[in-house]
Amino acid sequence: xxxxxxxxxxxxxxxxxxxxxxxxxxxxxxxxxxxxxxxxxxxxxxxxxxxxxxxxxxxxxxxxxxxxxxxxxxxxxxxxxxxxxxxxxxxxxxxxxxxxxxxxxxxxxxxxxx
Amino acid sequence: xxxxxxxxxxxxxxxxxxxxxxxxxxxxxxxxxxxxxxxxxxxxxxxxxxxxxxxxxxxxxxxxxxxxxxxxxxxxxxxxxxxxxxxxxxxxxxxxxxxxxxxxxxxxx
Numbered sequence: 001x002x003x004x005x006x007x008x009x010x011x012x013x014x015x016x017x018x019x020x021x022x023x024x025x026x027x028x029x030x031x032x033x034x035x036x037x038x039x040x041x042x043x044x045x046x047x048x049x050x051x052x053x054x055x056x057x058x059x060x061x062x063x064x065x066x067x068x069x070x071x072x073x074x075x076x077x078x079x080x081x082x083x084x085x086x087x088x089x090x091x092x093x094x095x096x097x098x099x100x101x102x103x104x105x106x107x108x109x110x111x112x113x114x
Numbered sequence: 115x116x117x118x119x120x121x122x123x124x125x126x127x128x129x130x131x132x133x134x135x136x137x138x139x140x141x142x143x144x145x146x147x148x149x150x151x152x153x154x155x156x157x158x159x160x161x162x163x164x165x166x167x168x169x170x171x172x173x174x175x176x177x178x179x180x181x182x183x184x185x186x187x188x189x190x191x192x193x194x195x196x197x198x199x200x201x202x203x204x205x206x207x208x209x210x211x212x213x214x215x216x217x218x219x220x221x222x223x
Contacts, residue, residue: 006156034211043215044157093156098163103147103203103211105156 003027004096007107013084013113021079021109023094029074030096034103035067038091050077084113116140118214120163126222134187134200136215144206148176148187149201151216157201157208160187189219197221 003026010024013019023033032051036044039061048069056065056069066088068080089112095103117139125132138146145164151186163178163185175188189199202214208217 044213108156
């Protein structure tokens with residue numbers, strides 16, 4: 001199946017700093033990428049939908065100025081958590097898909113803000 | 115609103131069969147997905163149903179009834195490694211994935 005690579009897998013940062021997470025589709029062109037957040041023992045929560053070359057569409061309640069998403073090419077989307085705080089600590093997962101195929105997931109990024 | 119329902123937790127015995135149900139109410143339907151997620155890892159794709167009926171893939175099968183808004187994932191010959199959360203997701207009219215909360219499956223020896 002298709003491969004989506006997410007990097008880094010784990011990151012620890014200090015409160016107030018910014019962290020960038022990359023999501024790459026390695027063997028297909030992803031017109032749409034999705035960013036999810038997952039709290040322990042809970043399901044995936046969609047944060048935003050990213051379309052190549054246009055602004056991301058954020059879900060209600062997600063701060064677009066805090067979670068900056070850039071989908072610069074058909075194979076790369078980035079999520080930057082700005083001015084991170086301990087409550088931002090979570091598991092962040094990206095996925096990529098074409099219109100009606102299954103979503104291919106990245107490996108996920110465990111963010112810990114100390 | 116859009117809603118996906120699946121049991122929170124199920125327990126089964128190694129070697130047995132378990133069926134995880136999923137009911138949905140969504141604005142439009144473009145397929146239903148089942149994913150497996152082990153703790154601390156990203157979900158992995160198991161199956162996709164867009165037409166009514168049963169799709170079999172090794173030890174796993176998935177069934178869909180669009181008229182009833184119902185699907186199930188059937189796992190046979192359970193192994194300890196099948197202990198995981200199983201997520202049901204529906205692709206709506208905009209091809210947006212609507213996720214269920216997941217079913218935690220516990221396998222006992």
